[in-house]
Amino acid sequence: MKPTLTKRKNVNLEAIKNAMIYTKGHNKLRQIRHLLLFIVMLSPLTTYAAFNDIGVGARPLGLGGAFVALADDSNAANYNAAGIGYIDKIQVGATTAQRFNGLITYNSINAVIPFGKIGSIGASFGLLAEDSEIYQEQTVRVSYGNALFKQLAVGANLKFFGISFDETNEFILENPYFERTSNSAVSFDFGVIAKPIQSLSIGVSVENAIPANISIADIDTSTVPLNIRAGLAYRLESIAEMSAQGAAVSNLLKGSLGTFEVANRNGEIYIRTGIEVWINKSIAVRGGYGLKNGSDSATTLNFGGSAKIPISSTAIQLDYGFQLLSGDFQNNTTQRFSINLIL
Numbered sequence: 001m002k003p004t005l006t007k008r009k010n011v012n013l014e015a016i017k018n019a020m021i022y023t024k025g026h027n028k029l030r031q032i033r034h035l036l037l038f039i040v041m042l043s044p045l046t047t048y049a050a051f052n053d054i055g056v057g058a059r060p061l062g063l064g065g066a067f068v069a070l071a072d073d074s075n076a077a078n079y080n081a082a083g084i085g086y087i088d089k090i091q092v093g094a095t096t097a098q099r100f101n102g103l104i105t106y107n108s109i110n111a112v113i114p115f116g117k118i119g120s121i122g123a124s125f126g127l128l129a130e131d132s133e134i135y136q137e138q139t140v141r142v143s144y145g146n147a148l149f150k151q152l153a154v155g156a157n158l159k160f161f162g163i164s165f166d167e168t169n170e171f172i173l174e175n176p177y178f179e180r181t182s183n184s185a186v187s188f189d190f191g192v193i194a195k196p197i198q199s200l201s202i203g204v205s206v207e208n209a210i211p212a213n214i215s216i217a218d219i220d221t222s223t224v225p226l227n228i229r230a231g232l233a234y235r236l237e238s239i240a241e242m243s244a245q246g247a248a249v250s251n252l253l254k255g256s257l258g259t260f261e262v263a264n265r266n267g268e269i270y271i272r273t274g275i276e277v278w279i280n281k282s283i284a285v286r287g288g289y290g291l292k293n294g295s296d297s298a299t300t301l302n303f304g305g306s307a308k309i310p311i312s313s314t315a316i317q318l319d320y321g322f323q324l325l326s327g328d329f330q331n332n333t334t335q336r337f338s339i340n341l342i343l
Helices: 013-022 028-041 058-062 081-086 170-174 237-242 247-254
Strands: 091-099 104-114 120-130 135-149 152-165 182-194 200-207 227-235 256-265 268-278 283-293 298-311 314-325 333-342
Touching: 058 091, 058 268, 058 283, 058 298, 058 314, 058 333, 081 120, 081 135, 081 152, 081 182, 081 200, 237 247, 247 256
Parallel strands: none
Antiparallel strands: 091 104, 091 333, 104 120, 120 135, 135 152, 152 182, 182 200, 200 227, 227 256, 256 268, 268 283, 283 298, 298 314, 314 333
């Protein structure tokens, strides 16, 4: 029988940072154990670590994560469910991502199916894991979006969260904090996208509107944080129509856009911005920047690109995204690879 845990242990980001420095040069399993020990298992930061807003898809990453007002591909429901209301073709996408130099991986698959005037439905599954397979997070979304008219779309997600720990692991067995080794919860998102004028989109999304407690201890409540996003996206098509710089510049502007987003998660403010330029019908490049204001301020620089391959009436788009981080995790990078099939 496990002893009763009477007092919760406290750590902070400095302790996490020191633990990461200490484990350099040690084997990966020990490093994973320390990361889980300080970030997930024993900390009041559990709420922040579990189901963190890391985003989905290589294209949004290349835009700095500013996707709430754009939300126009198979990743849409992960940022704003209203976006799938504007999607008029079946889209299926998959993403694989690495964080903390490959110690953490995230894989997802998304699909959107439009049904004309009655709207579109979507579904996605995401799995986050670390390489010693001690800890996993699963997220399932079922989505609906509808363009009520050309200038306005609304949408919603029903979300299922699940976490699990390896119940055979020695550390898990000996730790009294683990009153259970798995838990699950349900929550809800809703969003809206408005297009008041040509080329401009405004998006708002409220995520995790229903508190979802995914704690593995009865003495603790670890609720997936409420996340509110608001932003805009502007396509440069209208500027291209007025451009007198020649066909080459005009065509470049037609395939360009800019995005901006502000998010509030647990009282911490995130500012994100990005640009996308389609050099031609097959090749795109992206850049983005992110700023986090809060207890652990940080900035990100993001880069990415796409290659679109037309096949008859369908197309395959290959996306890549890369992120550099500053702050407490400045030595870590994120890479994402995505494939999106447009039918």
